[in-house]
Amino acid sequence: MKKFFFAFFLVPFFGIAQGTSIPETEYDKIESKVIEWRRDIHEHPELSNREFETAKKIAAHLQSLGIETQTGVGKTGVVGILKGDHPGKTVALRADIDALPVTEQNDLPFKSTIETEFLGSKTGVMHACGHDTHTAILMGVAEILSQHTDKINGTVKFIFQPAEEGPPPGEEGGAALMIKEGVLKNPDVDAIFGLHINAATPVGTIRYKPEGTMAAVERFVINVKGVQAHGSAPWSGVDPVLISAKIIDGLQTIISRNAELTESASVITVGKITSGVRFNIIPETAEMIGTVRTLDPDNKKLILDRMRELVPQIAKAYGGEATIEIQNNTAITYNDPQLTSEMLPTLKKVAGEGNVELVKATTGGEDFSFFQEKVPGLYFFLGGMPKDAEPTRHHTPGFFVDESGLLLGVKTMSQLAIDYLNK
Numbered sequence: 131m132k133k134f135f136f137a138f139f140l141v142p143f144f145g146i147a148q149g150t151s152i153p154e155t156e157y158d159k160i161e162s163k164v165i166e167w168r169r170d171i172h173e174h175p176e177l178s179n180r181e182f183e184t185a186k187k188i189a190a191h192l193q194s195l196g197i198e199t200q201t202g203v204g205k206t207g208v209v210g211i212l213k214g215d216h217p218g219k220t221v222a223l224r225a226d227i228d229a230l231p232v233t234e235q236n237d238l239p240f241k242s243t244i245e246t247e248f249l250g251s252k253t254g255v256m257h258a259c260g261h262d263t264h265t266a267i268l269m270g271v272a273e274i275l276s277q278h279t280d281k282i283n284g285t286v287k288f289i290f291q292p293a294e295e296g297p298p299p300g301e302e303g304g305a306a307l308m309i310k311e312g313v314l315k316n317p318d319v320d321a322i323f324g325l326h327i328n329a330a331t332p333v334g335t336i337r338y339k340p341e342g343t344m345a346a347v348e349r350f351v352i353n354v355k356g357v358q359a360h361g362s363a364p365w366s367g368v369d370p371v372l373i374s375a376k377i378i379d380g381l382q383t384i385i386s387r388n389a390e391l392t393e394s395a396s397v398i399t400v401g402k403i404t405s406g407v408r409f410n411i412i413p414e415t416a417e418m419i420g421t422v423r424t425l426d427p428d429n430k431k432l433i434l435d436r437m438r439e440l441v442p443q444i445a446k447a448y449g450g451e452a453t454i455e456i457q458n459n460t461a462i463t464y465n466d467p468q469l470t471s472e473m474l475p476t477l478k479k480v481a482g483e484g485n486v487e488l489v490k491a492t493t494g495g496e497d498f499s500f501f502q503e504k505v506p507g508l509y510f511f512l513g514g515m516p517k518d519a520e521p522t523r524h525h526t527p528g529f530f531v532d533e534s535g536l537l538l539g540v541k542t543m544s545q546l547a548i549d550y551l552n553k
C-alpha cells in the first residue's frame with residue numbers, strides 16, 4: 131500500500147502533469163499574428179500542387195522558430211518537427227494549404243485578385259474552402275508550442291499538406307503522396323489531428339462525430355457498347371442509350387435494396403452521360419461518369435462489388451457489353467472511436483462544454499482520411515460563421531470566414547497535442 135502511494139506521488143516528477151495548459155494571455159498575443167498571416171495567404175492563393183510561395187512562407191516561419199523543417203515533401207508540402215523537453219510519443223497536426231479555381235466576389239481589403247490558367251481556361255484563384263485559415267492556425271500553433279517545449283512529452287510533427295482539393299489530372303499529390311514519401315515515419319506518428327473551418331458552423335463552436343464523419347469518394351466510369359443502327363430500325367442494332375438507362379436504374383437499386391442504411395448513408399450518382407450525334411442514329415457506345423459516397427467500410431465493399439457485378443450483366447441481358455472502372459479519390463474520414471472519446475474532454479475544456487456538438491456525418495470527402503487509414507486520427511469542424519449572419523457555401527465566390535473563430539482553432543490544436551502526449 132505504501133509503495134503504491136509512493137509511486138503515485140512520483141508520477142508528476144517524471145513527466146508533465148495532466149491538465150497542463152498554455153496561459154490565455156499568450157493565445158491572445160498570437161491572435162493578431164494568425165489573422166495577419168491568414169490575410170496574406172488569402173490575398174495570395176495558389177492552386178493544388180502549385181503552393182510554392184505559400185510553402186516558402188510556412189518554411190520561413192518554422193525556421194524562425196527553430197523548428198526542424200523539411201520542404202518539398204509531396205511536391206510543395208512542408209513538415210516541421212518539434213521535440214519536447216521530455217521523451218514520449220509523436221503526434222501530428224495537419225493543415226491543408228491549397229486554394230481553388232474560383233474568382234472571389236467578396237469585398238475585402240485582402241480580397242484575392244490572382245488569376246491563372248486551369249485546365250486550359252482562365253480563372254481567378256481563391257481560398258474558397260478556408261485552407262488559408264488552416265495554414266495560419268497551424269503556424270500559430272507551431273509558434274505557441276515552440277515556446278513551451280517544457281510542456282511537451284514527446285514530439286509534435288506539423289504537416290502542411292498541398293493539394294487537398296486533388297492534384298491536377300496526371301499528377302500525384304495530397305495526403306497520399308506525403309504518406310508515400312514517409313511523412314508518418316521517422317519519428318513514427320502515433321496519432322494525428324486535423325480540423326476544417328466551416329462557414330455554416332457558428333464561431334466559437336466545434337462539431338465532431340466518432341467513426342465515419344466524411345465519406346469515401348470513388349469516381350467511376352462505365353463504358354457501354356451496343357451496335358449502331360438507323361434510328362428508325364432499332365431491331366437491327368443494340369441501343370447503348372437504353373442500356374445506360376437500365377444501368378442507372380440498376381445502380382440505384384443497390385442503394386435501395388442492398389446497402390444497409392440504418393447505420394450509415396451511401397450515395398451513387400451518375401453525373402454525366404455522353405452518347406450519340408443526332409436524332410435518327412442509334413449510337414454504338416455510351417459513357418457514364420459518376421461518384422459513390424460511403425461512410426462505412428463494409429457498406430463500401432458491398433456497394434462496389436455489386437456495381438462490378440451488375441453493370442456488365444445488365445448490358446449482357448440487353449445484348450450489349452459494359453465495363454466499369456472504379457477509382458478511389460479519398461478514404462472514409464474515420465475518427466478512431468477510442469481516440470475521439472479520449473480527446474473529447476480536451477475539446478470541451480478549450481471550447482466550453484456547451485460549444486462542442488456531436489453532429490451527423492456528411493457525404494463530402496476529405497483526404498485527411500488517408501492519414502487515418504495509417505494511424506488513429508481525429509478530424510473535427512471549427513466554427514467560421516459570423517454571429518447573426520447567413521452561412522456562405524464552400525467552393526463559391528462568396529465563401530466567407532469570420533476570423534474571430536481562428537483563435538479557438540489555435541487553442542484546440544495546441545491543447546490536443548499537449549494532452550495527447552501527456553496522457
Ligand SMILES: [Zn+2]
Binds near residue numbers: 259295524525
Ligand atoms: Zn474544399
Ligand SMILES: [Zn+2]
Binds near residue numbers: 259326
Ligand atoms: Zn477544404
